[in-house]
Amino acid sequence: MAVLAALPSTSRRRSPRPRRVGAWLWRRRTLSAGVALIALMTILALAAPLLTPYSYHTMYYDAILAGPSRQHIFGTDGLGRDVYTRVIYSYQVSLRVAAGSVGLSLLMGVPLGLLAGYWGGWVDAALMRAVDLLLAFPAILLAISLIAILGQGLGVMVVAIAVVYVPILARVLRGSVLAVRNSAYVEGARARGAGHGRLMLRHVLPNSIGPTVVQAALLMAFAIQIEAGLSFLGLGVQPPTPSLGYMLQENHGYIDQSPWSTLFPCLAIALAVLAFNLLGSGLRDLLDPRGSGR
């Protein structure tokens, strides 16, 4: 029997690979910009010792609150420490908090959202009521309460933020799952013998995770701000570990004398938040089936 539909041949010559990749990246410049900035921050954080001659705690008493100069490109703070060095070491904390808290939150929130959306009925109702309880607490207050109970430190902050985020991610995923689980292809897989586990993990989850990933990226931006806020209040990581929020706390009294010691930490926070926001926006455009992916 003659085969009706043979594969079409590729008759047009395609442009060279690097050019196509370049064009693809340019069309998605928001995403590219976000990824580039995050890569930059990660390099700064990971390679911090190699990127600065100073250590973050050495005090130079002859250069207190100095402005930017060739020796200290971001100037020094109230205790004579090099601001640039402290900023890039602080990124270690910021990025760990962002990735750790959101990662942990996904670990807890995705199964919740998936099960609630897939099973519906009383399972959904029960899980969502539990999640709603958490949602009722303002993020910062919940974080502060947990820190009060569990003590300070990076780990506690990560857990506190993660707990606050679980309801958000769970709800977003649940919404997508509700839309996807009634799709014809899920029904088809079921008709062909797939059990619940396979349906959930191989068909429903991959097709519904998109908006949750976007939300996670945006939550990372917010996590950076929460961490900065908590550190500013003195509830974050303890000195001598530098953190951006704590730097603001230490130096905010010196603003009129030397704005640099607060300006650069601020810009650093802003840059990090911007990077994750761009990532989130770029991902949203990428995953939108109707968009042009810009």
Next chain:
Amino acid sequence: MSEPPLLEVRDLSRHFNAGGSLLPGHRPRRIQAVDGVSFDLAEGETLGLVGESGCGKSTLGRLILRLIEPTAGAVLFEGRDVTQLSGQALRETRRRIQMVFQDPYSSLDPRMRIGTVIREPLDIFRVGTGPERRRRVGELLERVGLDAGYAARFPHELSGGQRQRVGIAAALALEPRLIVADEPVSALDVSVQAQILNLLHRLQQELRLAVIFIAHNLDVVEHISDRVAVMYLGKLVEIAPTERLFSAPEHPYTRALLSAIPIPDPTRSFHPQPLPGELPSPLDPPTGCRFHPRCADALPICAEARPALLSYAPGCAVACHVAAHRLGLVAVREEGGAP
């Protein structure tokens, strides 16, 4: 024919709860999506199932596959009641009744390659070895008229007609004996529709497949079916061999339905039988015969008693008081069986 039919549907029903109060004095509201449907299907036979929105034909298709659980009745497949099976026995039966879905644009997982989609049932039921499964995927693709190389592609790279072929290939993977096709060509262009209809016919001949063809397009149903069953508001109102149904329909609804089809022949005049009113709400179906408020021939009894599905010739049955009266039927047996 003395062979038992491949499929026997007996009094199959499915209702849905539609809210309503639990307070005393209020009845919980129900939708009878499918209400007491019975018919038989022989091996290799094609039954067309037609009706308009809300008639329950899609629900009936899913009940037969047990994708939805029935609330009453039985589905006997190869002699065993599918509604009572569980575990391994149910899984084995599942293999032999498959479904082809309506919308080719949403019936394939957009993130899975075609080959993976077709292969999945083989993996689930552990049919053969890895290389054997791969080969079978290629065979199935060619059987439905696609190059085996399509296995590496994603659904969005294929046209609607090609995607529907993939859906058929996936349904054939487990070598079923019965396929329920839920509006398989409704979303396709006319010229592509012809390709798929020809394909289905050829596959039926080659594989001795029985098909329940659910559709709203009566021209297509007339072309492809051996027998046709008409549904209205959850009930089976008439069933007969194709030629008989289309030339001499007995049920008033069937007559109205057939007269409403625009025929592609400008020389014939178009006078659809007026069907007053709208489709009643399934929450509040009329008493007695569900069609009586819109029926020009209604008798007083039609508002009081539900007409039983009565056989008037081999393979022919109708559920209508007026028709029963006209045909001189006595309520001895209820049948919708294969001749």
Next chain:
Amino acid sequence: MIAEALLEVRNLSVRFATERGQVQAVTGLNLTVRSGETLGLVGESGCGKSTTAMALMRLLPRTARVRAASLRFEGRDLLTLNPRELQGLRGNRMAMIFQNPMTSLDPSFTIGAQIVDVLREHRNLPAGAAREAALDLLRRVGIAAAEQRFRAHPHQLSGGQRQRVVIAIALACDPSLLIADEPTTALDVTIQAQILTLLRDIGAERHAAMVLITHDLGVVARMCDRVAVMYAGRLVEEGPVRAIFAEPRHPYTIALLRSIPSGGQARGALEVIEGTVPDLVNPPPGCPFAPRCHHRMAICDTRMPEPREAAPGHRAACFLHGHDHE
């Protein structure tokens, strides 16, 4: 008797910019619609029929490039009118009915309000008179209990009722041209029959011309005086409805008619059109149907056949008809 041409389209072309490139959705389309006649515009998905309809109403987005030698309606050139003038025409002299009655009505307003809206916009009627006119329209399109339904919202009505309301809105200002884009595709068969009968009767009553876009040849046979067949953005055949069905001239039309199951064919033997629709991004030269045509000749691959008269009033764009063979 030759009636005035109500709508005259010459050399219409529509091009869209998409990610894949420029899509030539419609090319070189010539159409004439006379007052009071119903023209069927048929073709399969992607042939450009809906795009043509939207172009006629000048409703295409700005990313679409619409060009025509002339696009005249009631003697006025639609291409030269400014947005305000066009707005004055739409809903008034020319009206459109879309496919999906579920989404064509605004869910936030009552249906009465939506009809009154159109009347007050174009006819400047005071509230009372507009309401009366709207009620009359509702009765005319067959909505029972019009006063009650007047205050209903779209979601409270069935699909068939909603489509009746859409028709009422379209006809409110007595347009001379009604464009109906697949008006019954989303409806059940028996409701479709009601709506088609309604359209036919009302159209005749008000002497409105109608362009009926559909893929259903049965609907065409029932409703249309003339038929225009489109393929890959071009008009391939046009003629009186009986002639098109009895003696189709273009190979695509012939194949299309043979592929519909209509009681005559043996099972499994429906005629199939091999191949697929051409890519509109880079249309090859010559006749777009050539790769799939049983009567393909050498010239078909290189030159585009223009529609020529194959019989009186019946044109086909094919080198088999009405051309001097080179």
